[in-house]
Amino acid sequence: MQETTYEEHQSNKPLRLRLTQSERLRRHPAPIRKRRDRRRPPNMLRAALSRSASGLRRSPAMAAAAPLSTAAAASWLSNGPASSPPRVRLLIGGEFVESRADEHVDVTNPATQEVVSRIPLTTADEFRAAVDAARTAFPGWRGTPVTTRQRVMFxxxxxxxxxMDKLxxxxxxxxxxxxxxxWGDVFRGLEVVEHACGMGTLQMGEYVSNVSNGIDTFSIREPLGVCAGICPFNFPAMIPLWMFPVAVTCGNTFVLKPSEKDPGAAMMLAELAMEAGLPKGVLNIVHGTHDVVNNICDDEDIKAVSFVGSNTAGMHIYSRASASGKRVQCNMGAKNHAIILPDADKDATLNxxxxxxxxxAGQRCMALSTAVFVGGSESWEEELVKRASGLVVNSGMVNDADLGPVISREV
Known part of the structure; x- marks a missing residue:
């Protein structure tokens, strides 16, 4: 039986035919939920709501988008005495916790030399607790459907x-x-988060039938377990976002070590990730320098390490971590040249x-250090020097600044 309905009665369009519910069921016998069930959220959302009562974040589909509040921003900082700068906390098992470390490193504003915060040199016990939290969270997170993990990234x-502005x-x-x-630092990292939103497609395996008589082959992409990331100072938002969003959306759990020089952006991003629905223990953050890096390289529960930074540090990390059987990727420094040909557009090239x-301020691995002028373009060198001399160096907060200060005297 078919049912006809008018659409745009006064137009000359033909009548549209619409199948009745009984006809749809005969053709596509899928069960229709009762009315009371239609008002209920899907199982995943019901589980997320029940977990929220025990302290976990709401599901990303249920949480409202709102800028990070001042109170929320302070949760990764703890205030000491009035005369002391705030202390940056650790993130272990979904909680921002105060470190018991006796040693700290000052985080300094390069433009004013003001100490804006202090980070702890994570103790061995605290590092162990962070790895244990990631290891404990792994089975449940691995078993979470990839579509659910994608929703967290959305x-x-x-x-x-x-x-963006606060970051x-x-x-x-x-x-x-x-x-x-x-702002560009954050945006380039955001592009990787958007990439992770398509992880369901990216994780698809491969299947080839009859590669030999009666033999089919297939591949399955599976998470490794606990992974770790060691970040440099020059891109405090972009590089953490290179690392943990893809890793956790693949089903891994993560231990992140931001640079001791500028950890704030990573802490803010971690807070936003948990607000988005990342379960407790999936992302953990430790602070420190050489000792915590060596702990990451040596720990048997950490299966893979990603590093971005200097050649010296990268060679040490690659050698030490791979010796313990880990998968290691190290993106290290570079020497970048430009060759300027005479038919290039002069103004565009100099800019x-x-x-x-x-x-x-030249603090990036892709910074150009050498320009080679050939074929008559050598005459452009004087103009290049003139433009470089005209750059305004000032606090990065000043609107007309072309570049800010380098992060420290050592750099």
Whole structure:
């Protein structure tokens, strides 16, 4: 039986035929939920809501997007005596906890030399607790459907967008780059979060039938377990976002070590990730220098390590971590050259050379250090020097600053 309905009665369009419910059931016998069930959220959301009563975050589909509040931003900082800067906490098992470390490192504003916070040198017991939290969370997170893990990333990127200005301000305060560069720092990391939103497709395996008589082959992509990331100071938002969003959306759990020079952006991002629905223990953060790096390299529960930074540190990490059987990737320093040919557009080329050489005060692995002028373009060198000399160096918070200070005297 078919049922006809009018649509746009006064037009000359033909009548549209619509199948009745009984006809649909005969053709596609899928069960229809009762009315009382239609008002209930799917199983995943019901589970997320019940977990929220025991302290976990709400599901990303149920949480509202809102900029990070002042109170929320303070949860990863603890206030000491009035005369002391705030202390950065650890993230272990979904909680921001005060470290019991006796040693701390000052986080300094490069433009003002003001100490804005202090980070602890994570103790061995605290590091062990972070790894244990990640290891404990792994079975449940691995068993979570990839579509559910993707939803966390969809919510995460929404929250990052809502807090771009706050993240950029923190980066400029701790790292020194201009607000424009800091905003780009966050945005480039955001692109990786958006990439992780498609993990269901990226994790698809392969199947080939009859590769030999009666033999089919297939591959399955599975998470490794606990992974770790060691970050440099020059991109305090982008590089953490290179690491943990893809790793956790694949089903791994993660221990992150931000740079001791500018940890604030990573802490803010971790807070947003938990607000987006990342369960307790999936992401953990420790602080420190050489000792905690060596602990990451040596720990048997950590299955893979990602590092971005200097050649010296990268060679040490690659050698030590791979010796303990880990998968290791190290993205280290570079030497970048530009060759300028005489048929290049002069104005566009000089602007590109200035941006490539002096962006972020030159503190990036892709910074241009050598320009080779050939075929008559040597005459452009004088103009290049003139433009470079005209760059305004100032606090990154100042609107007309072309570049801010380097992060420290050592750099």
């Amino acid at each position: 919510k995460f990127q929404e929250l990052i967008r809502a807090n 950029a301000e923190n980066i400029t305060t701790e790292q020194g780059k201009t607000l424009k560069d800091a 590109a050379l200035i941006a490539a050489g002096f962006g972020a």
